[in-house]
Amino acid sequence: MLGRGNVLDAEIALQLLIKNLPSKTPPEKDVRIEDSPGMVCSQDISSPEDLPSFARSTVDGYTVKAEDTFGASEAMPAYMNLSREILMGERAGFRLSNGYAAGIPTGGMLPEGADAVVMFEYVQTIDEKMIEVLRPVAPGENVIQAGEDAGKGEILIKRGQRLRPQDIGACAGVGITVIQVYERPSVSIISTGDEIVPAESKPGAGQVRDINSYLLSAMISESGCIPVRKGIFRDDYKTLSAVIKESLSDSDAIVISGGTSVGVKDMIGRIIDEAGDPGVIFHGISLKPGKPMIGGVVEGIPVFGLPGHPAAVSICHEIFIRPVLKILSGVKEKIYLSGRRTVKARLSKNISSSQGREEHVRVMLEKRDDGLWAVPVLGKSGLITTLVRADGTIVIALNRNGMEKGEPVDVRLF
Amino acid sequence: MLGRGNVLDAEIALQLLIKNLPSKTPPEKDVRIEDSPGMVCSQDISSPEDLPSFARSTVDGYTVKAEDTFGASEAMPAYMNLSREILMGERAGFRLSNGYAAGIPTGGMLPEGADAVVMFEYVQTIDEKMIEVLRPVAPGENVIQAGEDAGKGEILIKRGQRLRPQDIGACAGVGITVIQVYERPSVSIISTGDEIVPAESKPGAGQVRDINSYLLSAMISESGCIPVRKGIFRDDYKTLSAVIKESLSDSDAIVISGGTSVGVKDMIGRIIDEAGDPGVIFHGISLKPGKPMIGGVVEGIPVFGLPGHPAAVSICHEIFIRPVLKILSGVKEKIYLSGRRTVKARLSKNISSSQGREEHVRVMLEKRDDGLWAVPVLGKSGLITTLVRADGTIVIALNRNGMEKGEPVDVRLF
Structure with missing residues (x-):
């Protein structure tokens, strides 16, 4: 155990704690994509098919063979015969021949033989059978090619990615409506202090209501985990030891708040040490507020002993608990995408x-x-x-x- | 209606739209504080009592009358008699007299007569009846006064505040466990396009799956509103008019995505105009992607007509829909606290x-x-x-x- 007399820098303490965490990932479950925003993808998701499955126009205009428009200008337009118009959502029932053009809407499917689209703006109608094209188009111009959005087999979303709206949109686009995500880790919140009463109670003389379990609960939810408020416990070795042991068996992390009075912190440290290995990793941080914080790991489960002051609880959550919960959640994120605004x-x-x-x-x-x-x-x-x-x-x-x-x-x- | 030929700047367009929204707030409901994170407070919340209700020590030490320590030093300590120790969570059953000190834990209640606490570090024990105080303390030193955290009647949280963890903690601290919040606005999402099929379907030739309703749905949830995916509708006046009218009667905002092909956008504009006043506010924005966007208001309900391209949907949401949904949600926030990271x-x-x-x-x-x-x-x-x-x-x-x-x-x- 480090700290106490010579307290640790926060960053070093966090790294020590993280080093003692096992490298495992949470259990997985299936969710429908509409229920998945903010969850963490547990498998690489690759596209089962080409998206789109056909070449589409990106504009309203006429689809052509690009070579037929080469050299076209206002002074010297390219005259083209009209094939029948292509309707939205339908396969063009013909092959486009040289010298022909066909009206096509944005999103429409190019017929066989066509390789570009001329925008309406650059076309003049002569009659119902013929148009003038006033500008050339290059092959592929104004066209989304088959597979251009995503090719079959291409990885769309990586394991460990927290799902954003566009990730869910991409899944929908390739027909994936159920995906595998990690279960959210559950975090036990233990409030200690002989003076603490529930928020619903009228405190007696010398008593105050529980603030920290509500504060922690909301912060843990924000971190994408499930807070479990275990209740308020007296500063008593047996009582605290029992609830900590219970929590080790039914949650993925434990946060103990309060117990800042003389001796109680040491007692919590002792309980953590006796609960399993490696026990307390540090006790005391060169941080204000938050100095008397304890960080420990018991049989792979992180255990945090926080001072009772709300501002210290908030800072300790931001600096220690949030990053650890992120790891427990299975999030793999570029470092510059994390952090607060x-x-x-x-x-x-x-x-x-x-x-x-x-x-x-x-x-x-x-x-x-x-x-x-x-x-x-x-x-x-x-x-x-x-x-x-x-x-x-x-x-x-x-x-x-x-x-x-x-x-x-x-x-x-x- | 503005825009179209001479398109509008995005900022001007947004302000025009906002000007046409009615100044009303959403209905209210009661929620338990633990369920309230991220919701918007619909009433000023003031403290029903002093927090804390008594003077508390912020350190472990001895509580004294400060005047008894004036001039104390290591060379010339102040000798004090010991009263009985104060226990956590209990009223001290005595009045502290001049010349007396009493052991007190962090968070302990000061006895009558005491006005400061000397930290353990600055005390030497002589025997079980007497201590030496080695430093003076000022009145109020190391003490949180009754009402210092929040005075009775003091406003803790203002109407329109989105509830953060600390706001919920403060409510718990003063015994408020149920609060009034605004109902989340519901937003109808209408997908149009003859080529669009549900994400669960296998698209036929020329067809593509619905991406935008999933993308929009997740973004609208992120904005704190309830997305209602109404389904996919054909680009047909009667069909679209019917679903838009239905949505006007059962939601607080409407987002229509797609229908970018010739004529369809104009049709959507016409439907919005015919549905009620003032109708279309702008059509066309000097924005890329997102140029062909329609913004309207029908009988107080904002209606957005978005282009079908996902990137345009994302930008239009960020620039137009998100700020409007914030207003509909009843959020009153300093401008520099909004926006993305x-x-x-x-x-x-x-x-x-x-x-x-x-x-x-x-x-x-x-x-x-x-x-x-x-x-x-x-x-x-x-x-x-x-x-x-x-x-x-x-x-x-x-x-x-x-x-x-x-x-x-x-x-x-x-």
Whole structure:
């Protein structure tokens, strides 16, 4: 176990944790494509056929043999005989011969022999039997070739891709209406603290309601996983040990929030160590808020022990839990496609920070005449309303003593 | 009606459309907070009580009257008598007198008379009855005051806010477990085209499967609305008119995709005009892809006529449908919080564009040694796989002829 006295950098801690995760993928299931947005594809999907299966026009016009139009101009148009018009959704029942053209709608199927389409704009009608083509077209012009969208056997969607609207559209296009996806990992949320009562209760003297299990539950859903709120448990070795063991048997990850008072954190660390190998990986991070966090792995299942302060819970989720849940979900994504939305702003006031810890500061965005400003939200990290008032966070790097008024910042939006 | 001959700028067209929408909000319903993430709050939510309801310690230590510690130092510590320790989740059963201190855990309730907490680190134990305080504390130090997180009557969440995890946590904290939200608007999706067959079918000669209703359905869900795929309809006045009228009576917005062949677009425009006032607002946009788009409003219900090309459908959704659905959803959001995630990259090659139209180019991101590059995805806008291969889009502004290799671009990620 690392950390505690000499706390770890967040990035190193995360990598250590990830190294201790088994390389397995979640179970698979079949879903209809209309139910699959946001799910993670568990198999490469390849096209069972050519898309489209025939050459189509991309414009309204006349389909021709391109060679018949070579050299055509307004001064010297190419005269063409008309074959019968091609209707939408139908096979042209003839072969186009040299010197002939046939009216075709956008999306219409080219007849045999045709290899290009002249747009209506570049044609003059002489009578019902003949047109003048005023411009040449190249072979293939204004045509989508058979298989041009997707060739038979071509991989459309890779395993590990989170399904976007266009991925689902592509499946529909090639007739795949049921696909295999990974099951969403389930995450047990355990609230601890002798002072915590359910949100429905009226707290007695010295008691407060459970905030963190709701906060975590919503964040875990956003990460594409299934949150399971196990309930509120007393800071007691046997009680916590039992619920953690139960959760190890019925979920894919465990998040314990609270238990920040003296001794309780150590107790949670002990329970994680005794539950199985490797146990606690780190305890303590050079991160503010979030310093007393525990990260562990028990028989392949990640276990997070979070401080009780809501702002710390939020940051620890963003930095540790979200990336780990992504791995558990089977997502393989280019790194620059992950992460949250950010906006550029300037810092509205000086803020100080201690060197040697990465500090995440909650900020509100304020639009002024001279642009967007990030206004730090004052208040202790134990206050949920500091998160509610904030639009996002900025990071003061490990090696800095603070930041100055007017400095450009990237605000990571919630 | 504007557009057609002299097509409109996209931004102007959108504003015209929005101006024609009625200013009404969706019906409301009650939901449990755990089911509310992403929904839109329909009422200001204010705190029914002080949060927390008592002064709490933010550290492990000893609670004192701050004045008793003034001037304390390692050389000259303040000697304090110990009262009995305060336990978590309980009311201290005594009033703290001058000269006394009481052990208190993080989150513990301060006894009457106490106004600050000294951290364990700054205390030395003499015996079980007395401690030395080595540093002074100010009144309120290491304490969250009653009502400091939220005061009774304070507005926590404003009407029109899309509910984030922390908003739900704040509700839990003040005992609000059921809240009022807006119903999600329902959006009818009508696919037209004589060549279109359902995704489950084997297309005959000249036929293609329905891609757009799946693409639209997933995008509309992402926008927080309920997509209703009405089916595939022939390009026929009576048929389309009937389904559009039915949809006007049972949904909050209508999207018609396809029908790009000669005459059909005009027919759809005519149906929209005849269905009610004001009818078609614009037909034709200086946008590529997406130029032949129709925007209309019929008796308060927005109706979109989209070209059939998937890439055009995607862009038209992003630029027109998404902002309109946001309004229909009742979302009131600062403008800089909306929009998609973008990343900075450099353009990998020259691309040309015609001045006078805003062009959206699909790009793939490529990480090279010298940073991130945006590589244009070649292929016609009728190809769904161009969207599948792309990671996002870049915009070539209306007044530009193209962009040069190496230019910095903002890639709007899908």
